[in-house]
Amino acid sequence: MSAPAAPETGQAPSPSQAAPSTTQSAGAGVLAAAAALATGEVLAALAGTGSSLVLSVGQEVIERVPPGVEDAAIDLFGTADKLVLVIGIVVVSLGLGAALGVAGARRFRIAAAGFALFGALGVAAEASRPGGAPIVAALAAAAGVSAGLVVLRRRLPAPAAVPGAAATVEGVPGTGMRPASPTDPAEVDRRGFLRLAAATAGVAAVAGVVGRGVTRSLGRGTQPSQVTLAPASTPLAAPVPGASFDVEGLSPLFTPNADFYRIDTALVVPGVDLESWRLRVTGMVDRPFELTFDELAALPQVEADITLACVSNQVGGDLVGNARWQGVRLRDLLERAGVQNGATQIVGRSVDGWTGGFPTEVALDGREALVALAMNGEPLPRDHGFPARLVVPGLFGYVSATKWLSEIELTTFEDFDGYWVPRGWSKLGPVETQSRIDVPRFGSRSAAGRMPVAGVAWAPALGISRVEIAVDDGPWNEAVLAEALDIDTWRQWRYDWDATPGRHELRVRATDGIGATQTAERTIPRPGGATGHHTVTVTVVDSE
Ligand SMILES: Nc1nc2c(c(=O)[nH]1)N[C@H]1C(S)=C(S)[C@@H](COP(=O)(O)O)O[C@H]1N2
Numbered sequence: 352m353s354a355p356a357a358p359e360t361g362q363a364p365s366p367s368q369a370a371p372s373t374t375q376s377a378g379a380g381v382l383a384a385a386a387a388l389a390t391g392e393v394l395a396a397l398a399g400t401g402s403s404l405v406l407s408v409g410q411e412v413i414e415r416v417p418p419g420v421e422d423a424a425i426d427l428f429g430t431a432d433k434l435v436l437v438i439g440i441v442v443v444s445l446g447l448g449a450a451l452g453v454a455g456a457r458r459f460r461i462a463a464a465g466f467a468l469f470g471a472l473g474v475a476a477e478a479s480r481p482g483g484a485p486i487v488a489a490l491a492a493a494a495g496v497s498a499g500l501v502v503l504r505r506r507l508p509a510p511a512a513v514p515g516a517a518a519t520v521e522g523v524p525g526t527g528m529r530p531a532s533p534t535d536p537a538e539v540d541r542r543g544f545l546r547l548a549a550a551t552a553g554v555a556a557v558a559g560v561v562g563r564g565v566t567r568s569l570g571r572g573t574q575p576s577q578v579t580l581a582p583a584s585t586p587l588a589a590p591v592p593g594a595s596f597d598v599e600g601l602s603p604l605f606t607p608n609a610d611f612y613r614i615d616t617a618l619v620v621p622g623v624d625l626e627s628w629r630l631r632v633t634g635m636v637d638r639p640f641e642l643t644f645d646e647l648a649a650l651p652q653v654e655a656d657i658t659l660a661c662v663s664n665q666v667g668g669d670l671v672g673n674a675r676w677q678g679v680r681l682r683d684l685l686e687r688a689g690v691q692n693g694a695t696q697i698v699g700r701s702v703d704g705w706t707g708g709f710p711t712e713v714a715l716d717g718r719e720a721l722v723a724l725a726m727n728g729e730p731l732p733r734d735h736g737f738p739a740r741l742v743v744p745g746l747f748g749y750v751s752a753t754k755w756l757s758e759i760e761l762t763t764f765e766d767f768d769g770y771w772v773p774r775g776w777s778k779l780g781p782v783e784t785q786s787r788i789d790v791p792r793f794g795s796r797s798a799a800g801r802m803p804v805a806g807v808a809w810a811p812a813l814g815i816s817r818v819e820i821a822v823d824d825g826p827w828n829e830a831v832l833a834e835a836l837d838i839d840t841w842r843q844w845r846y847d848w849d850a851t852p853g854r855h856e857l858r859v860r861a862t863d864g865i866g867a868t869q870t871a872e873r874t875i876p877r878p879g880g881a882t883g884h885h886t887v888t889v890t891v892v893d894s895e
């Protein structure tokens with residue numbers, strides 16, 4: 352009894368005939384979902400409101416997933432986390448399309464209801480966005496759902512024409528009283544494959560359109576290139592030549608804007624219209640006020656070199672960068688507003704509702720906390736917070752560095768928690784002292800002999816006083832430090848190593864400006880930033 356459908360029984364269709372029909376239905380569903388997504392996205396994009404159903408759903412996902420998932424995504428994919436999310440949403444949508452195709456082959460109404468439900472979810476997600484465009488979204492969704500259903504209707508295998516078969520097909524899955532296929536199964540397979548290929552191409556196109564929206568914004572608002580800023584009233588001198596070493600592969604002293612890491616919860620970069628943008632200083636202040644961009648830019652501006660680090664950065668990771676920022680001192684704005692007694696926390700709020708908060712005293716203790724308008728000599732790029740953002744030396748970005756800043760609110764730590772705090776990250780976010788080996792790279796092979804080991808170390812607000820390297824189980828050796836740019840920036844270091852053949856482990860540790868040496872204890876980034884020594888393993892071969 353091992354063969355369920357012996358050829359000689361001859362009446363029921365063989366399972367091999369039933370199988371392609373499920374595949375066909377699923378394929379039709381995938382194609383229909385792709386058509387629905389493509390139609391919805393293209394229409395939404397054409398409307399020019401910057402809306403995208405896929406991106407709105409993605410934003411909902413970001414805000415609703417358990418914090419562990421969000422952390423893991425940043426950890427695994429870093430700056431590419433958003434692209435991965437969008438691809439994931441498209442893939443899941445197509446999978447659901449496949450399921451609806453199969454269900455729709457039995458009862459088309461199920462598919463219709465399923466498509467309509469997903470359209471509605473997209474509209475709901477868009478409607479919940481500050482600045483969302485629900486009407487455009489609803490029209491785009493309606494068109495997308497219709498397109499999907501038209502495709503599904505046409506692609507689904509026609510209901511059986513044999514008398515009585517329709518009931519069987521509707522009612523009892525798998526009993527298969529279907530008319531014999533007009534074409535042979537191989538032909539069906541090939542067509543199914545071609546459709547899937549076409550669907551894949553369609554999806555790639557959608558992903559391309561959406562992906563563009565992820566990396567740039569969808570064209571709303573003022574472009575940074577339209578802005579001309581006056582130079583700082585107190586500019587900084589160019590860094591002394593001794594501040595950087597010439598070692599190939601070593602991080603440049605200033606991270607170019609295009610290479611600067613980007614971490615935020617905004618799937619679509621907020622497009623800010625400078626005409627209507629305002630910076631408000633509110634809360635526990637005697638004289639709340641608001642400024643237009645021109646008024647803000649007309650205030651005295653300073654330059655400051657500050658290294659910005661993400662709390663999610665792993666030991667040895669690249670979610671850290673250094674820039675020369677230009678902007679208005681936060682202290683000046685606070686003095687103008689008159690901070691009231693007991694206002695222990697400064698909260699930065701962005702145009703899209705994100706918040707980060709830090710102690711008021713750090714803005715007043717003499718460090719150069721800025722409302723930055725420019726980064727490395729250019730107006731802030733959109734990805735990095737155009738038209739204005741906070742930058743506070745010594746604090747992780749998640750508590751301090753609000754991009755697309757719209758409000759600075761004085762409050763208390765009891766009364767308010769910033770975005771990441773209820774998600775399990777520490778309320779105070781001082782940057783952990785860290786050091787990183789840039790060269791040689793992990794897993795590299797090099798010839799025996801003298802070679803440079805080099806990297807960067809940072810302890811913003813404290814500075815770096817020493818960096819040491821250990822090889823295997825050997826002692827700590829002092830590295831040579833480049834001139835310090837500022838206590839708020841990372842500092843380059845190098846160590847000339849007499850590399851001997853074999854596999855070696857190189858370790859680095861830094862000591863901050865007040866004499867505290869980095870702990871060897873390895874901790875994960877949550878809640879207060881990763882600790883531990885960066886270690887790279889390299890292979891050294893005989894030089895002949
Ligand atoms: N509006 C807004 N500002 C934000 C964030 C955000 O999600 N939204 N993320 C913060 C975090 S966690 C970091 S590490 C820094 C990163 O700044 P960058 O993307 O310019 O490197 O921005 C901070 N400012």
Ligand SMILES: [Mo]
Nearest residue numbers: 661662748749
């Ligand atoms: Mo971050």
